[in-house]
Amino acid sequence: VVSLDGAARATTIAVDAMGGDFAPDEVVKGAAQAAGRGAHVVLVGDSDVVRASLERVGADLPIAHAPDAVGMDEPVSSALRRSGSSLRVALDLVSSGAAGAAVSAGNSGAIMAVALHVLGLQPGIDRPAFGGLIPAGDDRVFVLDIGANPAVKASNLVQFAVMGEVYVRLCLGLDSPRVALLSNGSEDSKGTKSIREANEQLRKTDLNFVGNIEGNEVFDHKADVVVCDGFSGNVLLKTAEGTAMEILRLLKREISRDIVARVASTALMPSFQRVKRQIDFEEHGGAPVLGVDGVMINCHGRSRARAVTNAVMQAEQMARERLVERIGDALHHEEGEARTRRRIARAFHLRSSPT
Amino acid sequence: VVSLDGAARATTIAVDAMGGDFAPDEVVKGAAQAAGRGAHVVLVGDSDVVRASLERVGADLPIAHAPDAVGMDEPVSSALRRSGSSLRVALDLVSSGAAGAAVSAGNSGAIMAVALHVLGLQPGIDRPAFGGLIPAGDDRVFVLDIGANPAVKASNLVQFAVMGEVYVRLCLGLDSPRVALLSNGSEDSKGTKSIREANEQLRKTDLNFVGNIEGNEVFDHKADVVVCDGFSGNVLLKTAEGTAMEILRLLKREISRDIVARVASTALMPSFQRVKRQIDFEEHGGAPVLGVDGVMINCHGRSRARAVTNAVMQAEQMARERLVERIGDALHHEEGEARTRRRIARAFHLRSSPT
Numbered sequence: 001v002v003s004l005d006g007a008a009r010a011t012t013i014a015v016d017a018m019g020g021d022f023a024p025d026e027v028v029k030g031a032a033q034a035a036g037r038g039a040h041v042v043l044v045g046d047s048d049v050v051r052a053s054l055e056r057v058g059a060d061l062p063i064a065h066a067p068d069a070v071g072m073d074e075p076v077s078s079a080l081r082r083s084g085s086s087l088r089v090a091l092d093l094v095s096s097g098a099a100g101a102a103v104s105a106g107n108s109g110a111i112m113a114v115a116l117h118v119l120g121l122q123p124g125i126d127r128p129a130f131g132g133l134i135p136a137g138d139d140r141v142f143v144l145d146i147g148a149n150p151a152v153k154a155s156n157l158v159q160f161a162v163m164g165e166v167y168v169r170l171c172l173g174l175d176s177p178r179v180a181l182l183s184n185g186s187e188d189s190k191g192t193k194s195i196r197e198a199n200e201q202l203r204k205t206d207l208n209f210v211g212n213i214e215g216n217e218v219f220d221h222k223a224d225v226v227v228c229d230g231f232s233g234n235v236l237l238k239t240a241e242g243t244a245m246e247i248l249r250l251l252k253r254e255i256s257r258d259i260v261a262r263v264a265s266t267a268l269m270p271s272f273q274r275v276k277r278q279i280d281f282e283e284h285g286g287a288p289v290l291g292v293d294g295v296m297i298n299c300h301g302r303s304r305a306r307a308v309t310n311a312v313m314q315a316e317q318m319a320r321e322r323l324v325e326r327i328g329d330a331l332h333h334e335e336g337e338a339r340t341r342r343r344i345a346r347a348f349h350l351r352s353s354p355t
Numbered sequence: 356v357v358s359l360d361g362a363a364r365a366t367t368i369a370v371d372a373m374g375g376d377f378a379p380d381e382v383v384k385g386a387a388q389a390a391g392r393g394a395h396v397v398l399v400g401d402s403d404v405v406r407a408s409l410e411r412v413g414a415d416l417p418i419a420h421a422p423d424a425v426g427m428d429e430p431v432s433s434a435l436r437r438s439g440s441s442l443r444v445a446l447d448l449v450s451s452g453a454a455g456a457a458v459s460a461g462n463s464g465a466i467m468a469v470a471l472h473v474l475g476l477q478p479g480i481d482r483p484a485f486g487g488l489i490p491a492g493d494d495r496v497f498v499l500d501i502g503a504n505p506a507v508k509a510s511n512l513v514q515f516a517v518m519g520e521v522y523v524r525l526c527l528g529l530d531s532p533r534v535a536l537l538s539n540g541s542e543d544s545k546g547t548k549s550i551r552e553a554n555e556q557l558r559k560t561d562l563n564f565v566g567n568i569e570g571n572e573v574f575d576h577k578a579d580v581v582v583c584d585g586f587s588g589n590v591l592l593k594t595a596e597g598t599a600m601e602i603l604r605l606l607k608r609e610i611s612r613d614i615v616a617r618v619a620s621t622a623l624m625p626s627f628q629r630v631k632r633q634i635d636f637e638e639h640g641g642a643p644v645l646g647v648d649g650v651m652i653n654c655h656g657r658s659r660a661r662a663v664t665n666a667v668m669q670a671e672q673m674a675r676e677r678l679v680e681r682i683g684d685a686l687h688h689e690e691g692e693a694r695t696r697r698r699i700a701r702a703f704h705l706r707s708s709p710t
Contacts, residue, residue, distance in 0.1 A: 137601070137604075137605075150539060150545075150546060182590065183586075184589035191505060192506050192586060215594035215595075215597055216593040216594065216596045218594065219594075219598060220597070232586065234539035234569065234570070235537065235539070235570045235590045238571040238572075239570030239591050240570075240598045241571050242570055242572070242574035242575070245571070246574040247598075247599055247602050249492075250492075251626065251627070258625065258626055270613065271613055272609075274609050275602065275605045
């Protein structure tokens, strides 16, 4: 059992030590590295297992015991029933205020479901979303939803836009992030019914809405926040990952076929490595669960220590910056604006009505 | 006016000489190169303009005069009214049987609308689809729909699967192409309602259906035909294009920063060029309009001569192989199978019913 002093409490990060393909050791190592960079971390998991892992890794961190764990392929319904799972206990720490945020490299479906169950939705949000930062040149683009909602309504997309804008403002420090809708054409008339309606509604907000963009334009960095349903977001992310791997594979093969190229390629290795690092999705931290009433970051199941460290630092920053309250403020602001617009429209209508 | 003898008629390809960003010269050059490879081509467009282009290109091909042309950004409604457009005349040649197929690098929206208007749907198909071949390793994957229908029903997806399977059999010569649904997870339970229903229906067909695949698996060549709605298909294609360009851009930049790498990179140029050619979507021909009662191939608006040549050769093959009839046969086969299944189910139900 951990006892945390008041000052540390707000930014303590509960790390699910049992979640992920390389748990517990890579997770524990990543958490220890984050602690070395100043984060307050508590490891959540079976205390014997975590203690043994800490010894192997050669680190010392507080442990919150959780007798159970959610399997990587476990169905959501069964994950929800494990009240003693490391994921559940980590989120309970957030819910009770003992931790400011939770991080897990476990099963995404379970993370979304348990986060929703334990933390609930924050007021003003109807559907939660997974967000993800993807590399675009020297910059990064935040895409949401990348998997929680295969189908959405226009109002969900508008809420995603507000949440994404706040996240990017806090996380990347941009003043007025450009928000776009992912569509199958840049014209306002393009897209599904939900997208066309969301386009119309977003034009009325105070967001820096730049309209619809296509998949290729994401990488031209035409927007900082790209809003979509979870199905298209998944297609976007997986296709980008697949294409990147395919091209590096092709290059490698072409080079190995040619003796001159093979020799020359050793001189190019640093360049290749830098590009690989730039397009490495893991480097860019985890996927935040947005819309729930607390901070939860989901790292990729294949996360190694470095990815976990990045996710913990990201979670720490989001907790410190009070992500959930800031999203609440933004929602209130947009609501207020909409009220004002309606009031003006009404007044104008009264004055201009013929009687 | 062209007069074509009976033998040539079936495989004459009507090429819209006025469509595309580099029309007429690149289109005319591409058509002439296809003619050099044995295709029977008729150029459709303003005869003075086309004749002048033929002179510049140094070729001689028959011309079918069309006084008008559809603009690259012209709305569909206005394109449909131009009864003298080169696109319309090319499709009229197909409809009347004077040509076996049409090729255009013009406005995709207009091509789909005019093809639908002139040729109509083929029996058994409720919605047409754009298909596209994308490179995956040494092979190619056929994706449809890549843009005609932002939203679809399960029955549309099943029809796309049948059309795509036939197209790949004819175009790539595969015996039993593997058909998959694009989804946000490989489990049958993943995806939108339409996808889940289509998955269930496809399992009952005689198609070599391999289930759901994700965007990255497209490039692992887990299927030969990838079926999706036009919105996701557009996201897939554009994201792949964008990622490929982004990676080559990053590599180029990294290499130019480093003097040793810069020198070494000249030795790698042939490898780079081969990779670039492999991932060049243009090399892989145009996008067929499937589901209409005739063969129509749409090349990318930015098509140069080589892409037009590929598209003409592809159109010629599809006309020769009687694409539309083969799709009709496949639909009848699946219908017959479904009838048989229903009959068996009914008989079984009668025997097993309690009374």
